[in-house]
Amino acid sequence: MAINVIKAGLSTTVQDLGRPGFYHIGIPTSGGMDMLSLAAANLLVGNTAGDAVLEAVFMGPELEFTVDATVAVTGADMPPKVDGVEQATWTSFRVKKGQVLSFGFLKSGARAYIAVSGGIDVPVVLGSRSTYTLGALGGHHGRKLDAGDVLPVGQGRGAAEGRTLPDGLRRKHGMPAELRMLPGLYWHRITEAAGERFFEDTWKVAPEADRIGYRFKAGHPLEFVPREQPFGAGSDPSNIVDACYPYGSVQVPGGTEPIVLHRDAVSGGGYFMVGTVISADMDLIGQLQPHTPTRFVKVTMEEALAARADRRKVLDGIAAGLA
Amino acid sequence: MKTRYSFGGDEHIFVECDEEMSLEAFFKGMSITTALREAQIKGVTEICPANASFQVRFDPDVIAPEAMLSELKKLEAAAQAAPSTLETRIIEVPVFYNDPWTHETGQRFRERHQDPTSTDIEYTARINNLDGVDGFVATHSGAPWFVSMVGFVAGLPFLYQMVERKRQIQSPKYLRPRTDTPRLTVGHGGCFGCIYSVRGAGGYQMFGITPMPIYDPTQTVPYLRDFMCLFKPGDIVKWKPIDHAEYDHTVAEVDAGRWMPRIAPVTFSLSEFQADIDGTNARILEALNGH
Structure with missing residues (x-):
């Protein structure tokens, strides 16, 4: 019951719904950056929503199956192929023992989720199979996949092939991207004019965009409200006494390029934050390619909770459609 | 000290106990987060104490x-009325100051430093008016340090010196961060010390290295078998200067699975500390010697 990794892709890791509960000692939750697509891929192959899958960024792996399995690929639009024959995304298909799963070029989005019936059966560490590469923890030996790796696959009945999600429930990759943000944290450190411009500007995803965080550039530098720096904070006006960083928080080192922390977040540090991207839009970030034009959209807590409920409805719809 | 609350999106509350760092601000955060943990409120998923603030994640x-x-x-409100004591532990951390590995790394990134002509330890000694490397080591290892936060990466402790502000060692971070720092480097930035739990990027001044692993995801180091991270917020650390021979010996003992850190339970009282810093520290350090 295994998959042989022939080519690993650019950065392919084992992920599930994450490892909450250890952020206070610097271990982030990890897990799929686009949780909705991860859950959908699992449900398509008859797994539970939180089984471990492969997350492949920008480029797919090449995998030889040593066992028959049902597979589904969701998230980024990156066409899967079985022995060279293209398969539909967001749809389950069979891969027979000895066949090779490979991928065509990425058309849109950034991260594809590859679910296999039975799930990727790496050991559970601190309650999760997710990979946290910075801490060499979880997943397949705490790292991204390499050619030659052998991945264990769990026992699973496997759903029928041809199960598919209606178009309305699939991830859309819109342009320009809009990330809804609740201002707060150290928002008071920048001037009113700088705050207004922050939301007016169209930012661009920088090449430094990974599971730890997404950096954005091309907006105006932020102007700070003058103050004498507090003891222990450091001399730059963007410095604070090192504090914990929320998931989705938007820090702006030096006031120049915002960084949105994601599932493998550094848990804390000494940079001020202007607010937090709402939970409903975290999945979306994982599908942004470098250079994607992006706007931050100011929302209230009420709007954040409504968006959260909407996302829950989509997830419930996916589960109901595939029950 | 004025507490400031702010929502971090729809899943976090960020609480700043004070804008500036102080033991009082840290202690306030510890008191509230300890009470929160005991309250076992449904929906709370993460409780993260930090230096002068803390954060709660909830559903x-x-x-x-x-x-x-x-x-x-x-x-x-309840924490303000509670007695300001903390049941914690003191951990002795051996340090090989001015070691060849952090020295070599420091030289490799010298053009990113404030003073390319000296070493991190010489530079920090000079700007803190300490008597050279020896004077620096005596001050750095003289008083205990509080683990005021664990994080950035897995298991990395931030440490705060348990002396009055004017006696605290302070140093700027590198002008530009290094892309490399040896694992287990003892570092310092602003008023905080740290131990780099893993190899990687870093901007803190580098003073030495400890042979004592503090993070082990494989959980093979005997004292990290129960849990992979050694430090918790609220722990107290005492640095113990060691030489090259003792460093090598300790590394060999760690590798053989024979070495154990010296750890003792201790009660810390903030009011006792505020009334008599040196006396309180002396009593805390005695706990390590079994008194």
Whole structure:
């Protein structure tokens, strides 16, 4: 019951719904950056929503199956192929023992989720199979996949092939991207004019965009409200006494390029934050390619909770459609 | 000290106990987060004490953000009335100061440093008016340090010196961060010390290295078998200067699975500390010697 990794892709890791509960000692939750697509891929192959899958960024792996399995690929639009024959995304298909799963070029989005019936059966560490590469923890030996790796696959009945999600429930990759943000944290450190411009500007995803965080550039530098720096904070006006960083928080080192922390977040540090991207839009970030034009959209807590409920409805719809 | 609450999106509340760092601000955060942990409020998923602040992650589908906020404010009021003591432990950390590995790394990134002509330890000694490397080591290892936060990466402790502000060692971070720092480097930035739990990027001054692993995801180091991270916020650290021979010996003992750190339980009282810093520190250090 295994998959042989022939080519690993650019950065392919084992992920599930994450490892909450250890952020206070610097271990982030990890897990799929686009949780909705991860859950959908699992449900398509008859797994539970939180089984471990492969997350492949920008480029797919090449995998030889040593066992028959049902597979589904969701998230980024990156066409899967079985022995060279293209398969539909967001749809389950069979891969027979000895066949090779490979991928065509990425058309849109950034991260594809590859679910296999039975799930990727790496050991559970601190309650999760997710990979946290910075801490060499979880997943397949705490790292991204390499050619030659052998991945264990769990026992699973496997759903029928041809199960598919209606178009309305699939991830859309819109342009320009809009990330809804609740201002707060150290928002008071920048001037009113700088705050207004922050939301007016169209930012661009920088090449430094990974599971730890997404950096954005091309907006105006932020102007700070003058103050004498507090003891222990450091001399730059963007410095604070090192504090914990929320998931989705938007820090702006030096006031120049915002960084949105994601599932493998550094848990804390000494940079001020202007607010937090709402939970409903975290999945979306994982599908942004470098250079994607992006706007931050100011929302209230009420709007954040409504968006959260909407996302829950989509997830419930996916589960109901595939029950 | 004025507590400031702010929502971090729909899943976090960020609480700043004070804008500036102090033992009092840290202690306030510890008191409230300890009370919060004991309260076992449904929907709370992460409780993260930090230096002069703390953060709570919650599930807004279980507890509404406003309800979470009012629970925290209640706990803040209760914590102010509670006695300011902490049942904790003191951990001795051996340090090979001025070691060849952090020295070599420092030289490799010298053009990113404030003073390319000296070493990190010489530079920090000079700007803190300490008598060279020896004077620096005596001051750095003389008084205990509080673990005021664990994080950035897995298991990395931030440490705060348990002396009055004017006696604290302070140093700027590198002008530009290094892309490499040896694992287990003892570093310092601003008023905080740290131990780099893994190899990687870093901007803190580098003073030495400890042979004592503090993070082990494989859980093979005997004292990290139960849990992979050694430090918790609230721990107290005593640095113990060691030489090259003892460093090598300790590394060999660690590798053989024979070495154990010296750890003793200790009670810390903030009011006792505020009344008599040196006396309180002496009593805390005695706990290590079995008195």
